[in-house]
Amino acid sequence: MILREALRQAEARISAHNIPDARIEAELLLMHALGIHRAELYARLGESLPSGAENHFRALIERRVRREPAAYILGRHEFYGIELHVDPRVLIPRPETELLVETALDFLRRLPQEPPRLVGDVGTGSGAVAIALALHLPGAHIYAIDASPEAIDVARLNCDRHGVGHRVELLVGDLLGPLPCPVDLIVANLPYVKDADIPQLMPEIRDFEPVAALSGGADGLDKVRRLLADAPSRLLPHGAVMLEIGLGQADEATSLARKHFRQGKIDLLRDFAGIERVLQVVT
């Protein structure tokens, strides 16, 4: 079979399962099966698909129609222009979390004191936020914490690939527990999905992503609540906390922040969809 036809069939099979962007997904899977980039795929559309690659491609399509996320099948995902290894040990970094990185970079760049900038990234997962901060701020030293030792293994792989292993210290433990010293900034994309909402999530998320990275208790704010209670004692003077939150959590998250930071300046930042996505508290 020629590549063009194989792609056409794959696209039809994927879209029959109501998966959006079926053409792009089919192309990514075929590029993966052949080990080539898009330009080469387009140059070779009229060539025939070697039988080994054809079997591999079919197996990849079957995984996708069983709703395994493409990022896990490909073993990689791009976040903030950075390519990360991802697998079911970690949440796939979301585009809205780039707002957390931008907000954090903005704050850290404006700090008047000399580097290093000390940062705690809580719930680092794949290391996405920590690595983005380390790559964009050479003067940053980041403590990247996760409760899952398996996630920390993935973060270590990604830190090594991006050459930031010496500035991102990976620590296993509960929330701010492992932080060895006060920091300028605490940044966190904690699990914030209400437990009752988990069964309604898309199958890609519900059936494949680590539930520990999603589940935030009855109102989704269990981890946020505990982190905000502990944060004041973990910050340097003029430090800040930035937390990703979910749709509808802004009011409750703001009042939690106010309870623990009586004098702090509290702001909510909206993502590209207009949702209040980042809670920022500057002391």
Ligand code: GLN
């Ligand atoms: N935004 C994520 C989702 O798609 C949730 C991430 C989180 O809980 N931190 O469900």
